[in-house]
Amino acid sequence: MKILADAHIPYLKGVAEQFGEVEYLPGNQFTREAIKEKDALIVRTVTHFGEEILTGTNVKLICSATIGFDHIDTAWCDAHGVAWRTAPGCNAASVEQYVTASLLYLADKYQLDLTKKTIGIVGVGNVGSKVDAACNKLGMRVLLNDPPREENEGPGLFTDIETIQREADFITFHTPLTKTGKHKTFHLADDRFLSSATKRPFIINAARGGVADNQALKRAIHNGNIAGVVIDCWENEPEIDRELLQLADIATPHIAGYSADGKWTATKMSLENLNKFFNLSAENIHYQEIPSPLNPIINLQGIDSGHQLQHAVWHTYNPMKETTALKSSPEKFYWFRSNYPLRREYRAYTVFHADDKILQILLSLGFNEK
Numbered sequence: 001m002k003i004l005a006d007a008h009i010p011y012l013k014g015v016a017e018q019f020g021e022v023e024y025l026p027g028n029q030f031t032r033e034a035i036k037e038k039d040a041l042i043v044r045t046v047t048h049f050g051e052e053i054l055t056g057t058n059v060k061l062i063c064s065a066t067i068g069f070d071h072i073d074t075a076w077c078d079a080h081g082v083a084w085r086t087a088p089g090c091n092a093a094s095v096e097q098y099v100t101a102s103l104l105y106l107a108d109k110y111q112l113d114l115t116k117k118t119i120g121i122v123g124v125g126n127v128g129s130k131v132d133a134a135c136n137k138l139g140m141r142v143l144l145n146d147p148p149r150e151e152n153e154g155p156g157l158f159t160d161i162e163t164i165q166r167e168a169d170f171i172t173f174h175t176p177l178t179k180t181g182k183h184k185t186f187h188l189a190d191d192r193f194l195s196s197a198t199k200r201p202f203i204i205n206a207a208r209g210g211v212a213d214n215q216a217l218k219r220a221i222h223n224g225n226i227a228g229v230v231i232d233c234w235e236n237e238p239e240i241d242r243e244l245l246q247l248a249d250i251a252t253p254h255i256a257g258y259s260a261d262g263k264w265t266a267t268k269m270s271l272e273n274l275n276k277f278f279n280l281s282a283e284n285i286h287y288q289e290i291p292s293p294l295n296p297i298i299n300l301q302g303i304d305s306g307h308q309l310q311h312a313v314w315h316t317y318n319p320m321k322e323t324t325a326l327k328s329s330p331e332k333f334y335w336f337r338s339n340y341p342l343r344r345e346y347r348a349y350t351v352f353h354a355d356d357k358i359l360q361i362l363l364s365l366g367f368n369e370k
């Protein structure tokens with residue numbers, strides 16, 4: 001079997017070869033010519049797969065090592081016999097780590113007590129559910145909005161979007177990007193939405209750029225309708241809006257899901273999809289190990305209890321380093337994504353000397369205790 005894989009999918013090289021002949025190319029160098037003779041593609045979100053690239057090729061399966069699939073023209077693929085698979089939930093915990101680290105940053109910068117704040121979560125799937133759990137552990141009041149789920153599961157858990165606009169101090173989006181249908185999410189956060197947000201909330205978008213109208217975000221910051229923004233996903237990546245970049249409290253190059261744990265799981269799920277689709281019956285697949293973090297021990301001795309939580313979370317992931325780097329070199333957006341350093345989730349870290357109350361929060365988030 002002939003496979004073409006994105007060269008920037010970690011933990012794949014030397015492993016995918018157990019399934020066939022594998023060639024690697026950076027995602028932005030995939031062409032119709034390059035994929036023509038391939039049976040399967042293992043891809044990322046940086047390449048668009050539709051009629052223009054797939055017509056006349058031999059491709060039978062596209063495995064995206066990602067949660068999102070708005071880079072695949074699924075209608076065209078379904079109509080033309082090209083199967084596609086994704087890796088649901090693979091990096092949901094990584095996005096939760098990103099949102100938690102960002103909330104702690106905003107709280108620190110603007111002197112906010114998160115236990116007295118309300119967060120509205122729009123889209124409560126794999127990621128939104130994890131963000132919900134984390135925000136509860138931080139002691140926040142959480143409002144959940146997910147009309148498709150509410151239609152299926154009934155009311156009770158969910159609230160309407162107007163309540164979130166009225167009551168939330170933070171609004172975080174975790175929906176897919178959809179441009180049609182009853183629950184389409186394209187420009188969900190537009191001028192109207194943002195000007196109806198009464199508590200001057202912070203807006204967080206680590207879903208997809210198009211979920212929040214980037215021009216409307218700038219207007220809302222300028223006219224004071226919102227207090228600030230945390231943006232990981234942008235319209236027109238990698239050519240992102242430079243003014244919005246400078247205005248953002250946290251601005252990152254679409255890496256919220258880039259924990260090594262998430263990448264490893266995405267690779268594994270992609271290969272499992274390949275194995276199943278082609279009935280390869282491969283057993284005892286050899287996977288690479290996820291490297292340990294450089295400093296897996298977090299010693300909180302001497303840190304006052306008011307700062308222990310942020311210290312521990314930022315030890316695992318600090319969004320400010322990436323914000324500074326992106327603000328000074330926005331032209332390196334694609335490079336930052338292709339050369340991402342090792343980042344581990346909480347479970348790879350052990351905390352020492354945490355105060356009792358903080359320790360309980362850290363353990364519930366997934367840290368280990370010595």
Ligand SMILES: NC(=O)c1ccc[n+]([C@@H]2O[C@H](COP(=O)([O-])OP(=O)(O)OC[C@H]3O[C@@H](n4cnc5c(N)ncnc54)[C@H](O)[C@@H]3O)[C@@H](O)[C@H]2O)c1
Pocket residue numbers: 067068069088089091092095122123124125126127128145146147148149174175176177183184185206207208232233254255256257258
């Ligand atoms: N920044 C990153 O690195 C990163 C990483 C992972 C996922 N993502 C993105 O995050 C988003 C969520 O991922 P997920 O794994 O939770 O997806 P999911 O499919 O598990 O959950 C999405 C949820 O959104 C809900 N939804 C759909 N339309 C809605 C609407 N109009 N209003 C409110 N809710 C709506 C769905 O019912 C579903 O419950 C996706 O867009 C994904 O591409 C980004």
Ligand SMILES: O=C(O)[C@H](O)[C@H](O)COP(=O)(O)O
Pocket residue numbers: 043044045046065066067068069091254255256257258337
């Ligand atoms: O959809 C996802 O899983 C995320 O957006 C993911 O982080 C994108 O990863 P990439 O395509 O850059 O590898």
